[in-house]
Amino acid sequence: MAKQGWDEFEIGSLLRSFDGKIDKCPAHTPQRDRSYSENNSHVASVADWRLIKPVYNKDYCIDCQFCWVYCPDVSIISRDKKMIGIDMDHCKGCGICVEVCPTNPKSLLMFPEQADEETELASWPTKDEEEE
């Protein structure tokens, strides 16, 4: 597929999302169990779009899943009703997850792309009384 030029794409051809036989609906298969084909955008990355990145602090998270539902790039990884992390290959750094995070202090904050995650987690802001 990748060997073809941009103008060698025939009208009516299919872009296959998955490799192999799919006999059941993908809605019943979690992302981690799918065998993505090389044409699925899941195998690509938009990480280089990002100027700022979200950092996730597990200590304050209440697993409300607001960030999951409002993430435009399917980059919040949730398993068994728990938030477990951020998919940094697909995050574009829009910052919506930080805005919708209801905890005080927020369990997600934006930092410059080059910031060191460990350092930022160590100096996480404390509860802000005046915010509400």
Added chain:
Amino acid sequence: MSEMKKIKNLKEFSTSADRFEGANLLCPGCAHSIIVREVLNATNDDLVLASSTGCLEVCTAVYPYTSWDASWIHIGFENSSTAVAGAEAMYNALKTKGRLKQPDRTPKFVAFGGDGSSYDIGFQWISGCMERNHNMMYIVLDNEVYANTGGQRSSSTPIGASATTSPAGTISYGEQKNKKDMLGIMGAHNIPYAAQVSPNKWKDMVKKIQKGFATEGAVFINAVSPCTTEWKFDPKDTMHLADLSTDSLVFPLYEIIEGHELNITYRPKNIVPVEEYLAAQGRFKHLFKDQYKHVISEWQTRVDENWEYLQRREAARV
């Protein structure tokens, strides 16, 4: 009929396996993909999807990638509605002839379109599909502008918005015509279900989408999609803008059943002045000059009148 997916709360919703993938090329903070995810995650059934030309189509199918983990048709500017209607007709024909390989699977037919392809270019096609009452759902991702081609006005662009073909300046306050009442027009087709949704009210949205999927016949959904590029606000404020649009009643959330039964599904506790909604967006910046301030008060009157109208219609059941 397959069983409806049970979604009681957000935690339960978050166990959904997304069928819309990341690394699509939509802008950071685009509401389109939030809406698409909420729609696709509302069901576990197979999906037959189509997109009209627009941001969603061009950004999710950039050669050699696709972001859709379901059958998806890439079609022209005007005819995603008819493409899906055709697929639905074929499905019914095969079903009648007994030629379906897996007759127990009940696919849902959904067409997406932007406001340009729905309010302007594809209008007669959608009207036809609604009139013929195909068992399908048409969803408008309404960002009030032709965002994909560089921000030209559409018939969804509201008064006072500065678009590239209706720019604001010393003699004009931007767009002169008011937005088309698309939901009213579609309701007048007497279709089984028509509703307005917003991505910030995910529960209301999922409820309406599931109701639409359970309905036999044509369903029309108008979804508010704040556009960070053309509405000119910071990408992180997408949900804030969606909140403002529903709480200021610029986009009231309601549904029309069979063309006469109107239900308002969300009544904001604190109604936000329209001024606040306008002030949050760069496309209305010029309205705050003394010269054009009258547009804001006219806008507030119009929104109040519309809210009054909806409430009266709800009470009268007409």
